[in-house]
Amino acid sequence: MAATTADMEAMRALLPCLLFLTAACDGGATPQPQPEASAATRGLNADTMQAAMADAQRLPRLRSLLVLRDGQTLAERVFNGGPALDRPVNIKSASKSVMSALVGIAVARGVFTGVDQPVLPILRADAPANPDPRLARVTIGNLLSMQAGLERTSGEYYGRWVSSPNWVRFALSRPFVADPGTDMLYSTGSTHLLSAALTRASGRSTLANARDWLGEPLGITIPVWPADPQGIYFGGNEMRLSPRALARFGELYRLDGMVDGKRILPAGWVQTSWTPRATSPWSGQDYGYGWFLTTMRGHPVRFAWGYGGQMVYVVPDLRLTIVMTSAADAPRNTGHIDALHRLVADGVIPAAEAGATG
Known part of the structure; x- marks a missing residue:
């Protein structure tokens, strides 16, 4: 039977998948079956995306790259002997974006009253006996946006914090170096306070909430990750998710909190x-609630950023979700993060721009 015009268009739409699905390269995972592309699916320009893949291959610390458009995986590859794309990896501070999602769900479920809720009443058992009055003004939203005002527990302060016998008490006892709601002070301790508040307000561990609220509806595996000495799961670092699970998480945000027609994140979150x-x-x-915000080639880009190059980029107007994972032990200031940003800005986005009309 002769092929119809719709059949031919569908075959052309599928071509980018055939060109770019190369996960088995470099000792990577066996490629997984992909959903059939419809005639309405727009892909990536082949030449531009192949050039981007070649650039990616030259990055020694890169371990994986996935590019989804309209929810369809059009490019995926494992680099430099990295683990399979379904294998959980340490996503480092991209965990902060996951914690933000959990907080949004907690607000919708009434576990938290809202982002303006003060955190001190929930965590008072670990607060200093005579705290700075400003501690009573620190809200859930301040912790999400890194505007608590408390001295940081990241950077040069990190080792002392995670070596302390009580991480929540240590974070709450930091001196104020800014008023709540003002300066951005990037601090993993702030996100860990959210994990502690979620645990105490919900009566369940952050792991249990993550599996119930995100893992099950997204169809992803969320393994156990480290906890503090009191058993509070690390908020803002050390979570394990596979690159494909990260892609599913990015799609949740690209689709405004909806997955398969079901609302997972509250409307507007x-x-x-x-x-x-x-x-x-x-x-x-700029920084929002657990997400960095920038613009590339005139397109708004929102991204989760984990140490060493654990990245989830969402480009809403191009309907793109891009995931990259990297060696997690990268030294600082190697230029690797800048190279990942360039790969998106000068490679994937132009491929999508050309693919939109090609």
Whole structure:
């Protein structure tokens, strides 16, 4: 029987998948079956994306790259002997974006009253006996946006914090170096306080909530990750998710909190999370609730950023979700993060721009 025009269009739409699905390269995972592309699915320009893959291959610390458009995986590859794409990896501070999602769900479920809820009443058992009065003004939203005002527990302070016998008490006892709601002070301790508040307010561990609220509806595996000495699961670091699970998480945000027609995040939470609230003093990029915000080639880009290059980029107007994982033991200031940003800005986005009309 002769092929119809629709059949031919569907075959052309599928071509980018055939060109770019190369996960078995470099000792990677066996490629997984992909959903059939419809005639309405728009892909990636082949030449531009192949050039981007070649650039990616030259990055020695890169371990995986996935590019989804309209929810369809059009490019995926494992690099430099990295683990299979279904294998959980340490996503480092990209965990903060996951914690933000859990907080949004907790608000919708009534576990938290809202982002303006003060955190001190929930965590009072670990607060200093005579705290700075400003501690009573620190809200759930301040912790999400890194505007608590408390001295940081990241960077040069990190080792002392995670070596302390009580991480929550240590974080709450830091001196104030800014008023709550003002300067951005990137601090993993702030996100860990959210994990502690979620645990105490819900009566369940952050792991249990993550599996119930995100893992099950997204169809992803969330393994156990480290906890503090009191058993509070690490908020803001050390979570394990596979690259494909990260892609599913990114798609949740690209689709405004909906998955398979079911609402997972409360209505408006994605926009709330992607509203600029602070500016990083190091990168100059805006920050919302657990997400960095920037622009590439005129397109708004929102990204989760984990140490060493554990990245989830969402480019809403191009309907893109991009995941990259990297060696987690990368030294600072190697230029690797800048190279990942360039790979998106100069490779994947142009491939999508050309693919939109090709």
